[in-house]
Each structure stands twice: as structure tokens, then as C-alpha cells.
Amino acid sequence: MKKLPPQVDLPALEHEVLARWARDKIFERSLEQTASGEPWVFYEGPPTANGKPGTHHVEARVFKDLFPRFKTMQGRYVPRKAGWDCHGLPVELAVEKELGFSGKQDIEAYGIAEFNAKCRESVQRHVDEFEKLTTRMAYWCDLGDAYWTMQPSYIESVWWSLKQIYDKGLLVEDHRVAPYCPRCGTGLSDHEVAQGYQTVVDPSVYVRFPITSGEWAGKASLLVWTTTPWTLVSNTAVAVHPTVTYVVAKAGDELLVVAEPLKHVLGDDVEVLASFPGADLEHTTYSRPFDWVDIPGAHFVGTADYVTTDSGTGLVHQAPAFGAEDLLVARKYRLPVVNPVLPDGTFRADVPLVGGLFFKKADPALTQDLKSRGLLYKHQPYEHPYPHCWRCDTALLYYALPSWYIRTTAVKERLLEVNAGTDWHPATIKTGRYGDWLENNIDWALSRNRYWGTPLPVWRCPEDHLTVVGSLKELSELSGQDVSALDPHRPFVDDVTLPCSCGQTARRVPEVIDCWYDAGSMPFAQVGYPHTGVEPAYPAQYICEAIDQTRGWFYTLMAIGTLVFDEGSYETVLCLGHILDAEGRKMSKHLGNVLDPHELMDKHGADALRWYMLCGGSPWASRRIGDAQLEDVTRKVLLTWWNTASFFTLYADANSWDGGTGEPTLIDRWALSELHATVAEVTEALEGFDSLRAGRRLERFIDDLSNWYVRVSRRRFWDGDPAALTTLRDCLVGLGTLMAPFTPFLAEVLHDALVGGDSVHLESWPVADQAAVDTELGEQMALVRRLVDLGRTARAESKQKTRQPLSRALVAAQRWDALPQELRDLVALELNVGGLERLSGDLVDVTAKANFRELGKRFGKGVQDVAKAIAAADAASLAEGLRNGTASVLVDGTEVALGPADVFLTETPREGWAVAQFGGETVALDLEITPELRRAGLVRDVVRLVQDARKSSGFDVSDRIELWWTGQDEVADALHEGSLKLAEEVLAVSVTEGRPTADLAHHDDLELGLRFWLRLAGR
């Protein structure tokens, strides 16, 4: 056993522990030790290595650490392979920024090989940062054998899986309108779009489209509503719902066509001239708002079932190049798809007024032009969520683009089944956020028109014959050249051509794939399956990330597992809430409020940060973090724990404790019972992935030990009572083992001090001894603590300090009679009273008044009668009834039951008593102070003064002293009577009245008129 000082610098200790772990290879040994255990599979969701890690990265990594540590201690084999997400837009954009590029032209001019080399460098740099964080926070995973999604073997596995999907007919190229980032020059998948919605204010315009054929030609206009005026340049048709009723309405002096349910947009004062189903409008021609772009054979009304009357006018403007539904309508009526917007998001230069303008910037000029020509009916700002690029924040547009898709809609039912069998925490995500997402599944837009990514392994000849390649070996065979050592990235892979069976040459299609596909392939790609012959561990028992992965990694992992193996890839998933700054704002570079995790850990320690993440609130909710929260954790949990352990080592050392045991007292038995109850509850909580419940139980146990067990047993520790020392040691050792997965540093230091040996992290998880759990005793001790609290409240109100002994306290509590004498004595001791008696009769005057507000809800006007009955009732028995749930009054001969909320009770203690009551329990202190009690109080005052003097003189807790004193009157009388008691309390071998002969410093207390001297005994 090592003696622990009372003061400690936790962050400094952590650095020592890190060095010890590295030297003794504790993580590696914990794996070796469990290698024959039943595997428990964990998947590391790879962080994108495109920036410095932030505090939010600590959050997921703490949870990813906790449960594998717990399972390892339970004897399960839990390999933890680190992983890094290397590809994709995030990395490309970081490099573009570094190089000062503004788009794809710059990259092509720079050279794809050179650009990709820069991306690789950037990844390496950021992975270094992540490794530092991972090590510092003690997230134990195998960094030396990490998977990198840019490794050739990883890419080959991804190719293999895509070939499986292609062979099932689920990888297809299609021309669809897809979300597209004009800045990045690439389409995005639905799950990427889902991550980038921002609320924006767009102009919403109501535009007149004058009718040019049929009965209303030259008289009425179609009224069309849109929030994207820039698409009006490409207007090709107007869609109406075939069965919804439309009207020609007279508004002011003009005639407008709108859906009947929406005619209120024209104001209250409209006259309906005609009404008919939408189908009657089909093929009605109109004059379009802008005729700058050639769109032949168009500009008439079509019908479509997707048109709703939720908002707008029920007439939907159609621009097939910019809307998926519009494209369907265009196909139905064989309308041309005309797109005047270039891939960089600007209007073609030849378009009048807005040529060269970015699409989103064209709205004001176009709206102004409509207004000047009298076509604008009205316009107003419209606030709505609009998708933005999740990486570069540019507003997306829906854009007709040839893309490669995975037909996830074909496996939607299977995905729903797989999800039904998945254990989500919190459970609401399963059918809510995630379930909805699956229900509305659309095909996965897989391809990206970019550079730094896994190349899509599709080769195509001029005759459109496709060859999908599943490995470099296969590519060697097909191409007739050995490319097994080729870097499978662009541009190198683009140079490999295949002879097609038709005799022509096949070249790779230019696209790379969505980097989220890489991440979702990690279960098999991390081991290079199937090319390496290593079987993937599948599925995972446990994965965990922040909630934004619901539509990211959680989805791609499940989708790929289902597509390739027809099975889900994880059994349990934890979805963590976001980490906010101290003011409750999301941390972002824009706001400059990103907390550097290293700074936090250097200031407060990794353990404090870990504990806060794991147990500082519901993991599913957003949580604020700042210095205050971490200081709180340090004070309440870590230092309280440390101080208790330090106290133990201090007294074990002072008494030269040899480890001998003694006869445990009831209080010892209680502490051990709480230990085993804690083991049971923490184990159960962690089995259920509930770190918060586990943490709360542990906090309670730390409080039990420090603020109760040690406090009420202080005397026994001074005396070196072996039963007390054994009990506290066992509790601290058990606690340390339970804390090990949460706060691995402090657990290690305390284990080292109390037990020694290798490491707490090589220990087995404790198993609760149910026989040691005494529920009855636990409840009795809880009662004792409540009574002591009540007694203290009464003391505080009476202004009598606790050091002043009182003759007696009276107690009323339901289970008082069953309380063992030892525990009653404990209450008396803690309250500093001579004895305890059962309270009988009343020590308080009670008055009762009706709570009108509460009773009014139940009795309405009858409340006055009830109030009268309450006022007339015997207040004391009413109070008693309220306490035991039987209170009632008679109102007009009817019995009315009353609850605690119905009555205001005022209880005034009788003269000479201090009374505190709560929940039916009462403690009353007899305040009469006899001269004898007064003298006993004075002795206690002197004890306190001498203890303070001992401390300030720097004496050790076990040092014996000699004491001299001078004083008069009461204090002299008190000390004559109580010198033995004083000697015992302050460890004095002699207490002498009078000055010492030696020249010693004196201590004075003017209020008591006391002067005293002390020195170490035997000098």
C-alpha cells in the first residue's frame, strides 16, 4: 500500500499513467489475456481525417471505449481496430483551400496525380492528430493496425462488394434529377443532402401565365406559385391535379385560375365564374413568363398526381431539368428537357438579363422583370429549409445528371426487417428518425464527379458494354497486364484499358464513389475480404456514434450489409446527442467556440472529460460543456473519491495496519452491502448500455463512502480499527474496479496504491455477492441518514451549534421501532444528543388552511364549503391524516378525501423545542441547556480549538501531544470535569492546568478566555 497525499494534480498524474501503460503494454496484454474468451465484436466508425479533432470527437470515442473495456473485464475478447476515413469531398475541399483553388478547373490544371498526392498527405497529417487525441484520452484501440479506406486492399474489397451488387442488378446508371453541388461540381446522395438543410428566406412569387387557347383565352391567366423564380427561365409546362376542382375567379378586375381549396390566396372578395376538375385544363396553352431559351413543343397544362393543395395555387410550374417530378411530367408529355444553367451553377452567357449569374442570385432581377411587365401578381419572403452542400455550404440545385445508383429501394423491405431486429439506444430512433428515413428510402446516388475517392470499378466500351471489376488481380487478367501493384486511385487506374468482347476498347467511367460507401464497407474491407482469406467478424455486437450518423454511417453500414450479405451489420447501436458549448451553441469554426480537447484535458484531466461525457446527463440529449461542468465533476466525483482513498491510506499508515481483519460492525456490513448492490446495478446498467444509470449509482456510492461511512466511522479510523480499515479498503478496491472503464487513469493510480500489481485494467469485472446485499439494512441506514438530516435542519433553525450537546431528541418515523440499537446510537451521536425517545404527543401547534387553487379544480363553487370544513377540523389530526394518507373532512354529510396538496399546514414548534419534519418523519430537539450540557459543549469547543492548533502546527494525525491550559470560570469548570474526554479526543498524553515550563508558543481564544500550549509528546 502506498500513502496518497491529500492534494493531487489529476492531469499530471494522467501523464505518468500514460507512460506506464505504454511501457507495460497494458492494452495489448488485456487482449492477450482474453484471447480465448467469447468474441464481442465492435466496429470503429472511421472519423474523417480532414481536420483537427474537436471535443465532440471525444464524446463518441469515450462511449466507444467504455463498453469494450467493460466487456473485456468480463472476459470477452474485444479486438478494437482503429480506422480512418480517407477519401471524399471533405479532404478534397481542405486541399483545395490549402492550394487556393476555386474549382475543378484548377485541380485539372494542377494535375490529378499531384492533387491526389496532396490529399493523401493531408489525411496522414490529420490522422496523426487523431492518434494523439485517442492516446491522450485513453480510448483503447489498435492504432498500429488501423484500416485506412485509401489502402489498396481496402479499395479492392469495396470493388468486390460493388461487383456483388452489380451482379444482383442493383448497380445502374440512370439520368435523373439529383441534388447537385455547383461549387463541388458533383451530385450528392440523399443521406448527404439530409445532413445539410439550412433555413433560408427565398422570394415566393405568384405569377400570371396568360391563357392562349380555349374558352378563357385572352381573358384569364393561370396563377402559378414558385419559390425558385430562377427556374421560370426554363418553364416548360404547368401541372395541375386531374381530380382537384379548379376555378376561374374574378379578383378585382382580372380573372385568375387557381385550385378551389386555395382560392383564398386571391383575397376574401372573389367571385367564382366557373369551376371544373383539373383534367379539363389539360393541354390548355399559355404564354410563358420568359421566352429567352428555345423550348419547342411546350407550354401547356399537364396533369400530375403529385400536385397538392397544401400551399401555393394548385398550379405547379414545371422545369424538368431541375425537378425529379417535373422530369416525370416531361417524359409523360414528351417535352424537351432544356437546361440553361451550367455545371458551375451559373446561367449560360447567352441568356438575357441573368447570363453569367449564379442561379440563386438571379431571383431579384427576374422578379423585378416580371413586375415591370405586369406578370407578378404578388411576392413575399418565404422561409423554408433548403438543402446546402454538407461540406462547402453552397446552395444545392436539383439538376438532371447521368449518375450511378444503387437500387436500395429494391431491398427496402429487407432493410426494414433488419432494422426491426436492431437494438437502438435511444429506442425512439428506431421507428422515428431512422425508421422514417428507411420508409422514405430512395435509391443511393453513388457516383461523384470528383478525384480523391474509390474509383467506380466500371469499364465501358463505345458499344456501352459494361465490365465491373472486383480486384486488381481480376483487372490484371482482363487487361492482360500485371497491375497487381497499381495504386488503384485516379489517374493511374484510368490508364488501364480492357479489350471488350466486342473487339473495342473499354475505358473506366470517370466517376469515383460516395466516401460514405467506403465507411459502410468497413466490416469486410478492414480485413481485405475476400482477397486476403481473412473472414470478417460479422455482425458487430456494438457500434456507437453521434446522432448525425443516423443518416450517415449507421445507414450505409446497414444498407451495404443488407445488399451484400442480406444481413444487418450491427446488433446494438448507440446514438449520442450533440455536444454544445457552455452557452448551448453548437460548436463550429464559424462561431469560433470549438473547444480544443487537449486544452480541456490538460486543465481538468481526461477522466473528468470522460466522466462528464458518460455520466453528466442523458447521452441522447444535446449537452453543454465548459470549464464549470468539468470542475463540478472533478470536485464531486474524482476528488471526493481521491480524498476517501487518501484518508484510508493515511490512517492505515498511521496505525501501521498489517491487513488484519476484525469483527465488522453493522455500519461495516452496510458499506459492504452497498458495494455489492452497486456492483449489481452498475453491471446491469452497462449490460443495458446505460452509462448514465451506472454513473449515478457510482456517484452515490462515492458519496456513501465519503459523506457517511468515513464520517461516522472517523473515530474507529483514528483508533486503527482493523474492521473499519478492511471494510474501507474492500469498498475502495471494488469501486476502483467498477470505475476502471469510466475513468481509467484515476482507477489505475488508486489500484496501484491500494492493491499494487500490474493494472486495474487486467482485473476481472467484479461479480456481486447477493448474500452480502442486505436490503433491509440499506433501508434502515437510509432512514438514519434522513433523521440525521432532519436533526441538522432543526439545529440550524434553533441557532444551536452542533458542538453543543443536547439532552435528547424525540423521533417519529414509521420504521423507528425496528431500528437496531447500534443505528439509534449512530443517530444520537451524529445529532450530538444524549438520547433518543419516541415522540408522543404534540410538540408543534398546527393550523390548517385550504389550498383554494388546488381544491377549486376539484370542487368548483363547492370549494367554500370544503374550506370551511378544513378550518373547522382538528388541525393536528388532519396533519397526521395527511402524513399517512387517510385525511378527510365531512362536507354536508359526505366524506371528502384530502391529499397533501389540498391543505396548507403551518406547524409552529412549542417553546423550548426545535422541530423538523419531512415526509411523515419528525425529529424534535430538546433545547434546554443545563449547566452540565453547557460545560460539555465548552469541552467540545476546546477540542475543536486544539485540533485546529494540531493541524496548523503540522502534526501528523497519529502524533501524541502534551497540553497545558489556563482559563477561568465556566471554561475552567468544564475542563476540570472533561479533561479525560479532551485528552482522548486530541490524542493528548497529558492535560495540565497552568503554564508549561518550556518556552512554547501559546494559542488564545478570547471568547472562551482560554490560553493553551501544546507540543509533541516525549520532547
Ligand SMILES: [Zn+2]
Ligand atoms: Zn459543395
Ligand SMILES: [Zn+2]
Ligand atoms: Zn464492347
